[in-house]
Every structure is written in structure tokens, then in C-alpha cells.
Amino acid sequence: MPKSIPISVRLSDDDVAFLASYEVQGARTPSDKLREILKAAREREEGVQDVSSCEDLLRSMARPAEKGLRQLQREAGIRSDLVIKLYERLPEMFAELVASAPGPTGDENELRRFEADLSAELFSLIEEIFDLGLTSPSRTYDPELMDRRLKPILEIARILDQRRQSGT
Secondary structure (H helix, E strand, O other): OOOOOOOOOOOOOOHHHHHOOOEEEOOOOHHHHHHHHHHHHHHHHHHHOOOHHHHHHHHHHHHHOOOHHHHHHHHHHOOOHHHHHHHHHHHHHHHHHHOOOOOOOOOHHHHHHHHHHHHHHHHHHHHHHHHHHOOOOOOOOOHHHHHHHHHHHHHHHHHHHHHHHHHO
């Protein structure tokens, strides 16, 4: 383990209150929390190279917003499967985009694999979103949202299907 060097910092009352309320798994003391904050800052600065670590970092960044949203949903007595699905899926998709991107020494095969992996994630999400349109009213804050949003997409899909069938 590297040598630890004690440092002293002066913090405002607001920063101390934030640190006390800041939740990090496994970090209990202010020192533990500051180390975790520095670790996250270092990962953002240096770039996270593996998908799992990148996904963890993105999820930790989104966690406060998701936590607040879920609380509001409980208080309001409504929920949106669409919004929750995005909180679940987008960090893993973005982690793939960031951490799996072929570098300058990559080749055509890596580019194809990268595109195939991303398209699999994207089309899987699209299918899940389309599933939300199967019920009426939809499982969204606005019960008519899916009907309105899917209508133009379904029209585009119909035109694409016609073109494919006609061979043009």
C-alpha cells in the first residue's frame, strides 16, 4: 500500500455538511469520503478504461438524480417506466461507448465489433421502449406519451418496410 500523507484542509460549513451527508458505499469517515471523491475525480480525468468501472462511475454520477426522482414518484403516486428504464440502460450504453471505443491502433475488425455491440445495445433499448407502447394507457407520467411519440416512428418503419419489399 502506498504511503499515506496527512493533509489539512479548511472547509466551509456547507462543504462539511455535504461531506457528512455524502453517501459512498464503504466510506464512513470524512477521510474515506474524501478519498472516494478524489478517486472519482481521478477516474474522470484519466478516463476509465474498462466498461464495468466506467458504468459504476456513470451510475454513481446519476444516483443522486435518480434517488430524488424515485422519491418524488413515491410522493406523487405516479411512475414512469420510460424514465426508470433510461436510468438503468443509459449508463451501461454510455460506458460501452466510452470504454470500449477502439483506439488509434485499432483495426477494421475492432470498428465493426464496436459498432455491432453498440447497435445491439441500442436496438435492445428501442425494443424495450416499444414494449412500453403495448399497453394503453402507457406506463409513463403522461399516459398518452407513447401513442404520440410512436406514431411518426411507426410511419417511418412502414415506409422503410415498403422500400425494402419493393427493392428500392
